Amino acid sequence: MGGAHKKFAVLLCAEDSDYVRKMYGGYLGVFAGMLKEEGEIWDGFAATKGDLPSDEEILGYDGFVITGSRSDAFGNDLWIRRLLILLKKLIAMKKKILGICFGHQILARAIGGKVGRASGGWDIGTTELHLYPSRIFASMNMPSSLNVFEIHHDEVLELPPRAEVLAWSEQTGVEMFRYGNHIMGIQGHPEYTKDILLNLINRVSNGVLFDNAIADEAKAKMEAKVPDREILRKLCTNFLKGRLLR
Numbered sequence: 183m184g185g186a187h188k189k190f191a192v193l194l195c196a197e198d199s200d201y202v203r204k205m206y207g208g209y210l211g212v213f214a215g216m217l218k219e220e221g222e223i224w225d226g227f228a229a230t231k232g233d234l235p236s237d238e239e240i241l242g243y244d245g246f247v248i249t250g251s252r253s254d255a256f257g258n259d260l261w262i263r264r265l266l267i268l269l270k271k272l273i274a275m276k277k278k279i280l281g282i283c284f285g286h287q288i289l290a291r292a293i294g295g296k297v298g299r300a301s302g303g304w305d306i307g308t309t310e311l312h313l314y315p316s317r318i319f320a321s322m323n324m325p326s327s328l329n330v331f332e333i334h335h336d337e338v339l340e341l342p343p344r345a346e347v348l349a350w351s352e353q354t355g356v357e358m359f360r361y362g363n364h365i366m367g368i369q370g371h372p373e374y375t376k377d378i379l380l381n382l383i384n385r386v387s388n389g390v391l392f393d394n395a396i397a398d399e400a401k402a403k404m405e406a407k408v409p410d411r412e413i414l415r416k417l418c419t420n421f422l423k424g425r426l427l428r
Contacts, residue, residue: 294342331370371413
């Protein structure tokens with residue numbers, strides 16, 4: 183007899199743009215497209231609207247993904263406070279949790295770290311990450327550095343002693359971390375394709391979130407380096423499915 187299908191939940195912390203909804207079926211489609219394997223069930227919860235899995239539903243999920251957001255992970259909006267309550271439950275249960283960008287930062291906050299504005303300002307485009315030697319990378323034969331798409335102006339400032347910093351960049355000290363074997367945060371966006379990031383830059387530049395000079399610099403960075411999407415996909419998938427060395 184076959185076992186039950188594995189189930190994963192994406193905690194959606196951003197509204198779907200018209201472009202992402204049309205091209206990918208929303209951010210749930212983007213993450214499932216990167217991480218879903220045969221036979222798995224992937225559900226989405228609109229965290230910004232107060233839609234979170236119940237205590238009973240939590241038990242049925244093998245892992246959780248927290249997405250990016252335009253909100254600050256150090257903010258105290260009602261939906262963020264409710265998300266933190268949920269995350270602390272999941273952490274106590276040792277559920278697998280992968281946090282991306284805002285998700286990376288809110289996970290750091292949930293385990294007792296500090297998050298704030300990035301001292302270097304916006305980091306947008308393709309960023310080179312430098313990996314610290316860690317035993318969890320051993321099963322993947324990871325390179326010493328890799329590239330990832332990024333768009334953020336907040337960062338993890340401090341982690342609790344039990345957390346392990348896995349990667350850094352010239353602009354950001356905590357690009358990736360893990361906490362035990364059940365929590366991993368990545369500041370960049372391994373799920374983004376070039377067209378998703380370009381569309382986002384075009385929508386929020388021209389003074390909406392940043393000016394056109396920052397947008398032009400970001401686009402130049404995207405042309406200069408290609409993200410290592412397949413390596414990052416495998417890292418995220420292997421973490422969520424418990425296939426990394428401990």
